[in-house]
Amino acid sequence: MKYLDEFRDPEIARRLLDEIRRTVTRPWALMEVCGGQTHSIIRNGIDQLLPEQIELIHGPGCPVCVTPLEMIDKALAIAAKPGVIFCSFGDMLRVPGSREDLFAVKSRGGDVRIVYSPLDAVKLARENPDRQVVFFGVGFETTAPANAMAIFQAKQLGLSNFSMLVSHVLVPPAITALLASPRNRVKAFLAAGHVCSVMGYWEYEPIAAEHKVPIVVTGFEPLDVLEGIRRTIAQLEAGRAEVENAYPRAVQREGNKPAQKMVADVFETGDRLWRGIGLIPMSGWRLRESYRDYDAEHRFSVGDIHTEESPLCHSGEVLQGLLKPNQCPAFGKECTPQKPLGATMVSSEGACAAYYNYGRFIAPDEISLRV
């Protein structure tokens, strides 16, 4: 595949690291917003290679992690209904609701299927006219255009047996909410490249100006992440707070206009619960009134399911960068990838699972961490 080796070159990585090392003079806490970036940082060991002054805080940008428990319970209730084909992206299947996960529903006879695109679910609905096909539409701005397209197509085709359980979340309101918190430690953001490829980055300009934080649009390969960090540190050290695009091969300032139009046609902005964080005003997308017939919550009358989160789980503080995963009292004890309490332990992109799987729970002297 093109675009892999070019962005993993160890020699260029070393040069970027040298430049970061030369530039940094004091401690800075940066937040990478997207779970995909967290995954890349941990998988490649980027955090081990950075100078000690730079602390990376893993942000709330993993859709699996921030989907509220209540929404998972609604998914479980719908998936268990006879006649339903419940479709989801793979890693949502292992997210525990208050009692079980979608795998457990499947083992009891629920028809739960992994799909790779919401359009595959639309296809299933066409092929199974006597079944109700439901797609679990979670994610950030990145997955929204395809989900909107699925709803749009279902309506065009007059499919009365397709619906979507929607739990879409938006990055800019989450960043604003974090910055408004009195406990906030984050001094700069690596913005999520793929979210910006859809939405552009103009939305971040007022945030950077108002809160005086650098925001650098950053990709996912090791060199992308290092370049994002390099530019962020350069801004912080120079006292600048601007929006920069370090991912120009995928992102333009205005974003992808046709995708935005599709999203705006199907979804409208509304308040949204974030797992472990709470309600953030106007931070999600829900189906517009004109598409209400395709809303699974409405079709299956699960609106009255309300669930409380586990008191042992500190995923909210982890997502806000107030706690490192291994500082949580339940980490590796009550909470492991086998038996996750919170969703940050479930997804391979979740900050807690990344720590657990890629060894951040091991004392540094046990493995030769530093090069």
Next chain:
Amino acid sequence: MTELNFENWTCPLPLRDYPNIVMGHGGGGKLSSELIEHLFVPAFQNDALAELGDSTVLPFAGGRLAYSTDSFVVRPLFFPGGDIGDLAVNGTVNDIAMSGAQPLFLSAGFILEEGLSMNALGAIVDSMGRAARAAGVRLVTGDTKVVDRGHGDGVYINTSGIGIVPDGVRIGPSRAKPGDVVLVSGEIGVHGTAIMSVRQGLEFGAAIESDTAPLNGLVAAMLASSPDIHVLRDPTRGGVASTLNEIARSSKVGIQLDERALPVPQIVRSACEMLGLDPLYVANEGKLLAIVAPESADAVLAAMRAHPLGARATRIGQVLDKHPGLVVARTGLGATRVVSLQIGEQLPRIC
């Protein structure tokens, strides 16, 4: 009125007039014996099987036996580069070969789903016969059952096998020692990627074929070059990462991989990037991992490279005396990460 017993009912028509498996093929009657005589015996052709007794009597000269069994549930039944038939033969041949033994005899148990096309079964059985001949083993006993339509995925196959361990060979999963070298016989992640490429809902039309192959010849060549091979494993389900974790645990040693040295073909990397999977966890069917004493590593590697199934063999890591039970990898950038045992199946990531 007496109850009708359709189980033992057989149609007088010969096998070729049944385009599909019917319940009677598992009933032990005429249909069953036709299936055996017209399909299995010709495909597996050998004297030991031809007697068709309740058990097969085989000669044995003493020494140590290696004995293994494996069941095969594969969807789809036919995939690029192979099918459930050659997979079932090679799988058990390889499990036996991983103790250093030369596999000799195999059994085959079939669970057929009513309605399975006779052509499909014929192709599978034929492919088993070819795989057995290629590996130099004989399929000497077997069994067939038929389950109702909807109660199976076409066909499930169990194979068991027996092999003889040569004198002086001591290979086992707990024998890895600090200082040993980790070798792999070729490119990793190929079988799993080939299966994924044709799985329903995910067809990505990649030109990639399963690497299914019998490894006993390669193992014999390696042992001829040096008896100082400590561990052999074929990294099937769970891939290289899971197999090395198992070795690290049973040998109570640490293992360090060099990610840059891992032979991952471009197409496997692309597929894994697209699906959010890690090639270290993707299944292989014709590759082995060898853990070898450092002084023998060069000789064993040369012997592997001289064999067609080990032409791309390479060194990927070493055994350490620290962090027992843990596998770590040096990343492309020179950092270190833990390569953990995965929980359940790898799930494609959301974005």
